[in-house]
Amino acid sequence: MRDIRQRAGILEAQHLVKDFRLRDGVRLSTLHAVKDVSFSLEPGRTVALVGESGSGKSTIARMMAKLETPSSGRVIIDGKPSADRGRGLAQYRRDVQMVFQDPFGSLNPFHTIRHHLERPLRIHHPGWSSSQVRNHAHELLERVQLTPASRFADRRPHELSGGQRQRVAIARALAPGARFIVADEPVSMLDVSIRLGVLNLLADLQREERLGVLYITHDLATARHFSDEILVMLRGEIVERGPSDRVILDPQHEYTKTLLDAAADPENLGMLRDEVRNGG
Template sequence: MTNSKKTQIHDELITVKSLVKRFEKKQGTIFRKTKSTVHAVNHVDFSIKKGEILGIIGESGCGKTTTARMIMRLTKETSGQILFEGQDLCQMGERELRRVRPQMQMIFQDPYDSLNPGMTILEILMEPLHAHRVELSFDDKRKLVIEALEHIDMKPAETFLYRYPHQLSGGQRQRIAIARSLILKPKFVAADEPTSMLDVSVRMGILQLLKSLKEDMGLTMLFITHDLSTAAIMCDRIAVMYRGDVVEIGPTNKIIYNPTHPYTKALVAVVSDLNYFLDHRSELILDGEVQNEGEQGGCPFLARCPQQMDNCRIGIPKLEQMSADHYVSCFHHHPESLMSANKQAN
């Protein structure tokens, strides 16, 4: 028993426990301001195993990017734990984080904003080496830059060293952003919708590049997207987020071919058969948008769920196991969770 627990902990590179993020939002005129609380992430739990790609999907405003930014320590959590190889990043000071940061890198959504337009490609790719590999000579760093460019299929590499970002195409810029993230040979990469700003014609090339780099370098990856079809191509497992909560998580095949949560079913229906979705929309999802402001009572999907019951207003369903590595938070599928919520309410 003890040995199996140790193996499980060893296999998990990232573990997120009860992660919460609240934002204070000011509204009104200059003479009369009101404050409201945005519940961006609500007690999220998941883990990422070494060498796998975990996808987080959901519509805009569901909290997926905020979750990634907290893991990367770009946004501070309200509460919760983020474990990297068993170490709690939330408890680390700046000096300790500086030691860990080379092992955790992020690929941002917009290659037009993430690259400094006043720097050459050589300077952009040398920047992380200057910060974290100070012991290397300039020539050694230049060799690493050339290797990184060749690794992302920008050849001959020497012809790109002294170009500026505006002299590259969108796909080439994103490849540079990927090379910058990987030049330190990190263990973990968070990719925040890395193809959403690119032309359709170049998206598949970037996705194939990421998959090949993941295999070559043994990377562990968090892949953020709103596109279920992209997640199906890229990910080993998928977590579905709605209104700051993970409502379903499991192996990609289970999510795609056997969706269980009502929200996941609606997402899959759009991708698999748009005509079917339009004809049966009211049976799958009610009209509305993600609203994260104010106190949340009951199931986060309550307002848009066509299967809602009065009892769904009582408490928030917890992720419960459906099958091996497949978890769903829905009172319809776990009535025992509803009984527990009733007890807590009373």
């Protein structure tokens, strides 16, 4: 075990378990959504969590963002168990922020972009003056490449494209001064040609700000290219983990191989057709 000093700046999940109670008429059953999952996020590194829907990826994201309470296990930040209420929780939320999948649902259509960024700044920096808050909001917009900031600040979400909205969502996550970002399928709802831009933005910020990023996705290709480590989940368990190139190029677990085989690869053009034709 590393001592506390070495673990400063690290966000850890220790033996996380989440069970959901299901009701089917009068019968109760338990769904084990997450079974004993441990990993750690370090500054400047991206960890990808891949798996199919229902594998428990999003439940882990929600537990890391404290939107869900683990049935057992702990979330450790800087070597200390994270708080569940009060000032400690407020500090935790300052440190760990989430970017959601749906950029159309995660911004309030009633408020301007400025409001979305200034509100977290005010909440997390109560001492700041209005002009400080305003300047900082503009800085954030520029950091996510929405320039000139003054043109975007007074718009409302419906005036922006999906990719621009997701950039606002990322800026919003950075506003409290987060050190860790949990990104739950941040680009799966965006058009293919703008996904790369948003992922590159996340990568830039991650490197420049030394953010620890948990990148949740079902897309193995971007997981490989945008993360240092890949965790493969199957029915609530991590079945394989390792450096991203190793997991993709030399998979060990059967399930990882199944996932890789299912991913479309243009290099295989015509192969499936011939396979089926020759009696598959």
